[in-house]
Amino acid sequence: MNAQPLNSAVVLLFAVACGLAVGNVYYAQPLLDTMAEAFAMSPASIGIVITLTQIGYGVGLVLLVPLGDLLNRRRLIVTQTLLSACALLMIALAPDSVWLLLGMTLTGLLAVVTQVLVAYAATLAIPAQRGRVVGVVTSGIVIGILLARTVAGFTADLAGWRAIYWLSAALTLLMALLLYRVLPKNETPQPASTYVALIASVFSLFKEEPVLRHRAILALLTFASAMVLWTPMVLPLAAPPLSLSHSEIGLFGLAGAAGALAAARAGDLADRGFGHWVSGLSLLLMLGSWLPIALTQSSLWALLLGVITLDLGLQAVHVASQSMIYSVRPETQSRLTAGYMLFYSIGSALGSIASTATYAWAGWMGVCLLGAGINALALVYWWLTLKSGASARCAAQTD
Helix, strand or coil: CCCCCCCHHHHHHHHHHHHHHHHHHHCCHHHHHHHHHHCCCCCCCCCHHHHHHHHHHHHHHHHCHHHHHCCCHHHHHHHHHHHHHHHHHHHHCCCCHHHHHHHHHHHHHHCCHHHHHHHHHHHHCCHHHHHHHHHHHHHHHHHHHHHHHHHHHHHHHHHCCCHHHHHHHHHHHHHHHHHHHHCCCCCCCCCCCCHHHHHHHHHHHHHHCHHHHHHHHHHHHHHHHHHHHHCCCHHHHHCCCCCCCHHHHHHHHHHHHHHHHHHHHHHHHHHCCCHHHHHHHHHHHHHHHHHHHCCCCCCHHHHHHHHHHHHHHHHHHHHHHHHHHHCCCHHHHHHHHHHHHHHHHHHHHHHHHHHHHHHHHHHHHHHHHHHHHHHHHHHHHHHHHHHHCHHHHHHHCCC
16 A cells, blocks of 8 residues: 555544553553452462453564554454453453453454554654654553543542443443444455464564564664663652552653653654664663663653653664554564564563562662663664764664
């Protein structure tokens, strides 16, 4: 399909659809204690709810997202959205833990429709607006993640933990109808290929496209550093002398909304050929954010400043990377997305595991040194690719 201009209403619909889909992955986080009580699961075992959801999401990145390069994307998106509603109803109606865990796994698997939507939005956009479109749609993802925990907790207080899944299932069905009506009905037939060859080509793209390799490594490092902050942050905030409540701690997550603003602006700059330099300045911003974060136990204002600057940098790098990746091989954008986001997921998992171990061994200061070290490594890698000229060629492809 030839790239067509997208009007603001359609871009907004993509953003809302992405926010709603990604929110399904995060609703359970503040509800684990009530779920454990409802299904007689121990506090130690209830964490499997989150684990299975993330495993489902990772599998979906590899097995479902590439289908956007093989099947009719309108039909694929609407079908995944309808199946997501079914998975949410399975959770809302779950009579025991088996059905709960199955529903959570399927919800994670199908939530990757978010990445299909991002790639499709990039395909539909004309090159001059691609970065801005990707930035706005990514803003929807950021806001969806931030609001999911707050909305789930509030809804559970009003009507029980199942209520958020009933509500999301209804909204997801409505979104499927809207997408069915709005997405283009006619598409250029996709190249003939087998499913096995399609999945294998995701990995061959890493060999063929330097921009994908470079940006995937940056994604791994930047999202690892972000998880180093977010995963153990509750521990020093809940402990004396701060002793904040869970509601108060949750407010710090809203500070990350600044990242949504950065996403749209970074997309505009990437459209104008500055994606690589946006990345470098954003990585420097992320590195500098660890200084105020290290002062957490003496100043909550310092932590707030650090959270805002780290998330600004993170989202700016993320959007610039996506814009640069989507500028190559338009016929493979879904597979490029799958490969890139796979490294994002690996980085997030590694950062989470490393941060909790580091906190137990070296406390909050050790966590900050780990996060700063990862960001420094990302900045050095960016500089080396700049000096080699590889990333300069990637940036030129966005012009």
